[in-house]
Amino acid sequence: MSANQPSATPAVTRLTHYTKTEQDEILGTGDDPFGVAGAGLTWLPKEEHFGVRLDGRLVAHAGLLRLPIAIGDVETEVVGVGGVAVAPGVRGQGLARLVLAAALDHARTQGPRHALLFCRPPLVPLYQRLGWHPLDTDVVVEQPGSRLVTMPLRTMVTPLHGTAGWPSGRVRLHSLPM
Numbered sequence: 001m002s003a004n005q006p007s008a009t010p011a012v013t014r015l016t017h018y019t020k021t022e023q024d025e026i027l028g029t030g031d032d033p034f035g036v037a038g039a040g041l042t043w044l045p046k047e048e049h050f051g052v053r054l055d056g057r058l059v060a061h062a063g064l065l066r067l068p069i070a071i072g073d074v075e076t077e078v079v080g081v082g083g084v085a086v087a088p089g090v091r092g093q094g095l096a097r098l099v100l101a102a103a104l105d106h107a108r109t110q111g112p113r114h115a116l117l118f119c120r121p122p123l124v125p126l127y128q129r130l131g132w133h134p135l136d137t138d139v140v141v142e143q144p145g146s147r148l149v150t151m152p153l154r155t156m157v158t159p160l161h162g163t164a165g166w167p168s169g170r171v172r173l174h175s176l177p178m
């Protein structure tokens with residue numbers, strides 16, 4: 001836990017909706033708040049949303065979306081995690097840890113054995129600190145026009161049940177990334 005975490009842990013709530021307006025409330029209206037525009041990818045919106053409010057203002061979010069995936073010869077599903085965001089003024093206080101923990105508690109009720117996310121390389125140590133592991137294999141994802149591309153960002157996974165290991169083999173997401 002961060003040394004400067006607020007003494008009373010804020011509540012994480014399930015958000016009924018999460019649009020650009022809510023994202024702007026957290027991250028501001030900048031062009032590329034996630035720093036991934038350079039990858040030129042089209043992303044899926046998430047289906048389930050978890051958030052933290054401080055003094056009525058939304059300051060943290062994590063989203064979930066179940067996705068079909070092939071790992072080697074196995075067709076399965078993962079819980080995709082995306083839109084992880086904490087307002088600039090309250091970073092470093094454990095809010096990403098808090099909102100991700102609540103989102104993953106929910107993901108554990110959904111069935112898939114693993115959660116998966118994509119991130120910029122500088123965020124790998126942060127997610128490792130939160131119990132995620134980088135995949136060393138290429139991950140192929142879909143893009144509009146039935147195009148298949150190799151994900152240029154890092155792929156991180158975490159088990160949702162016990163210590164379920166990530167199976168070996170090529171990884172192909174049967175959807176746009178989330």
Ligand SMILES: CC(C)(COP(=O)(O)OP(=O)(O)OC[C@H]1O[C@@H](n2cnc3c(N)ncnc32)[C@H](O)[C@@H]1OP(=O)(O)O)[C@@H](O)C(=O)NCCC(=O)NCCS
Pocket residue numbers: 001002003033034035083084085086087090091092093094095096097098117118119120123125126127129130
């Ligand atoms: C990335 C982001 C969500 C992190 O939010 P945050 O609230 O500052 O993160 P937390 O305070 O919960 O930190 C999580 C953990 O990572 C650790 N951490 C932070 N930076 C780290 C680093 N560079 N190396 C290793 N660990 C790091 C923290 O110490 C904390 O661990 P602890 O609880 O054991 O101390 C936030 O910076 C953000 O919104 N960035 C812009 C949007 C974005 O890029 N989102 C990610 C999309 S994949």
